[in-house]
Amino acid sequence: MERISIRQAIRIRWGWKRLAQMCGLSVTDKMPTPLASLANTDGTPPKPRVLVPALKVTPDAFGVMAWANCLPKVGLAEFQKAAPYLADAWRMTRVSALPGDRPGQVLLRGVRVDPLIVPTVHVPTGRPPEEYAKWDLGVDEFGMPVVVPLREVPGMAVSGLPGFGKTSCVNRLVCDWAPSLAVQFVFFDGKVSHAYEGDYADLVQRAFAFCGDDLEQANKLLKELVQLRRARSASIRSVLGVKNMWHVGPSADWPLIVIVIDEAHTYFRDHKGSDPATRKLAAFAADNARLTEDLVKKGRSVGFLTVLTTQKTTGDAIPTFIRDVCPVGLSFAQKTADAAVAALGDDIREWPDASPVNLQDPAYVGVAVMSQHGRPGFVRIRTPYVADEDAARIAEQTARLAQHPARLLENLTGRPVVDLTKPDPEPPAKAA
Numbered sequence: 001m002e003r004i005s006i007r008q009a010i011r012i013r014w015g016w017k018r019l020a021q022m023c024g025l026s027v028t029d030k031m032p033t034p035l036a037s038l039a040n041t042d043g044t045p046p047k048p049r050v051l052v053p054a055l056k057v058t059p060d061a062f063g064v065m066a067w068a069n070c071l072p073k074v075g076l077a078e079f080q081k082a083a084p085y086l087a088d089a090w091r092m093t094r095v096s097a098l099p100g101d102r103p104g105q106v107l108l109r110g111v112r113v114d115p116l117i118v119p120t121v122h123v124p125t126g127r128p129p130e131e132y133a134k135w136d137l138g139v140d141e142f143g144m145p146v147v148v149p150l151r152e153v154p155g156m157a158v159s160g161l162p163g164f165g166k167t168s169c170v171n172r173l174v175c176d177w178a179p180s181l182a183v184q185f186v187f188f189d190g191k192v193s194h195a196y197e198g199d200y201a202d203l204v205q206r207a208f209a210f211c212g213d214d215l216e217q218a219n220k221l222l223k224e225l226v227q228l229r230r231a232r233s234a235s236i237r238s239v240l241g242v243k244n245m246w247h248v249g250p251s252a253d254w255p256l257i258v259i260v261i262d263e264a265h266t267y268f269r270d271h272k273g274s275d276p277a278t279r280k281l282a283a284f285a286a287d288n289a290r291l292t293e294d295l296v297k298k299g300r301s302v303g304f305l306t307v308l309t310t311q312k313t314t315g316d317a318i319p320t321f322i323r324d325v326c327p328v329g330l331s332f333a334q335k336t337a338d339a340a341v342a343a344l345g346d347d348i349r350e351w352p353d354a355s356p357v358n359l360q361d362p363a364y365v366g367v368a369v370m371s372q373h374g375r376p377g378f379v380r381i382r383t384p385y386v387a388d389e390d391a392a393r394i395a396e397q398t399a400r401l402a403q404h405p406a407r408l409l410e411n412l413t414g415r416p417v418v419d420l421t422k423p424d425p426e427p428p429a430k431a432a
């Protein structure tokens with residue numbers, strides 16, 4: 001693939017001067033340079049010069065990256081307008097024009113093969129990540145890496161039809177972060193009753209707690225987590241000396257707690273019926289939603305990140321008061337436009353090309369849609385597959401790093417984590 005791209009890059013470089021002029025990416029400079037004026041001794045008017053943007057082309061497996069310098073009246077907008085013609089001339093599936101690495105530069109990304117339909121595999125290295133809370137998701141439709149910073153993010157919702165890669169996507173995050181002592185995991189898997197049955201059978205070794213589809217057990221574990229959240233909130237100033245953990249970053253003593261709630265609808269779904277058993281389930285579901293809301297709404301500054309995955313993020317699956325406070329939303333294929341709106345917000349209606357409804361073809365297993373960071377619109381991402389053996393290897397290698405954050409906090413404060421059933425402790429009296 002790369003060899004073909006090298007040949008294409010050479011052809012692009014050779015033909016650039018002519019093509020740029022034909023695509024309107026040139027300017028005519030009528031004013032002679034001082035050197036031309038000096039050289040002009042016979043008095044004839046100097047010829048105008050045609051300037052084309054300088055171009056540097058680099059090939060890679062998907063196609064080429066080309067950096068072009070802007071000229072007067074030839075800027076990003078002109079390159080964006082010319083992109084479809086460049087794609088045809090360069091024999092590319094798509095060419096995009098983006099701002100370059102520095103002002104006055106434009107990056108042209110040409111892809112020969114569509115990166116979205118080429119499945120990729122990620123083999124976790126087993127080394128701690130260089131940066132905390134950085135989520136490498138995969139590549140976008142132009143083969144460019146997509147990274148989501150999850151610092152200060154309290155929650156995210158991953159949705160999509162069954163079998164389109166939600167679990168594999170979350171697996172990657174867990175495998176990449178598992179080698180760090182500054183991250184602790186807890187898994188809820190609403191699809192199974194016991195950890196050994198489901199997708200988390202191997203990863204569970206790296207978690208400090210696990211819960212299956214039992215609503216009562218989930219309620220107990222969520223209560224413990226809220227208890228821990230409250231204990232952290234009460235002691236963060238005295239232990240870390242700051243009000244927000246992200247100002248100092250997570251550490252082995254005060255780790256980032258990643259709560260993965262897979263098949264989240266299991267825990268929150270409303271149970272209709274008047275018999276005592278159904279009423280009990282409904283009460284647990286309502287309480288689980290309330291506790292999860294607490295973790296998402298109040299957990300950010302004390303180091304909680306809640307990851308909810310479900311097939312549909314409509315209000316009946318994840319209560320809207322939880323979904324709407326998750327700043328990051330990712331959607332794999334969806335069946336209906338309403339499901340796409342629930343997952344990605346109303347804006348997706350204005351970007352029909354990017355809608356996850358178009359991803360129902362099996363070629364798009366592992367492809368997700370996310371809103372662009374700091375820009376309008378949406379990005380489609382090819383996420384890599386993480387093999388079960390690799391996930392198992394990482395979990396086994398890092399199992400000894402799993403520690404209960406409540407015990408870690410008790411070591412720091414010398415006090416047991418407060419009981420949720422007791423009222424809030426009085427705030428410490430202000431120093432005179």
Ligand SMILES: Nc1ncnc2c1ncn2[C@@H]1O[C@H](COP(=O)(O)OP(=O)(O)OP(=O)(O)O)[C@@H](O)[C@H]1O
Nearest residue numbers: 119161162163164165166167168365366383384385
């Ligand atoms: N990124 C990917 N690239 C290629 N194939 C993938 C990818 N992710 C998943 N798959 C394939 O799809 C199958 C189902 O993936 P996964 O379990 O992650 O889906 P899911 O959306 O979590 O489904 P469910 O909702 O049923 O749990 C995997 O066994 C794998 O074969």
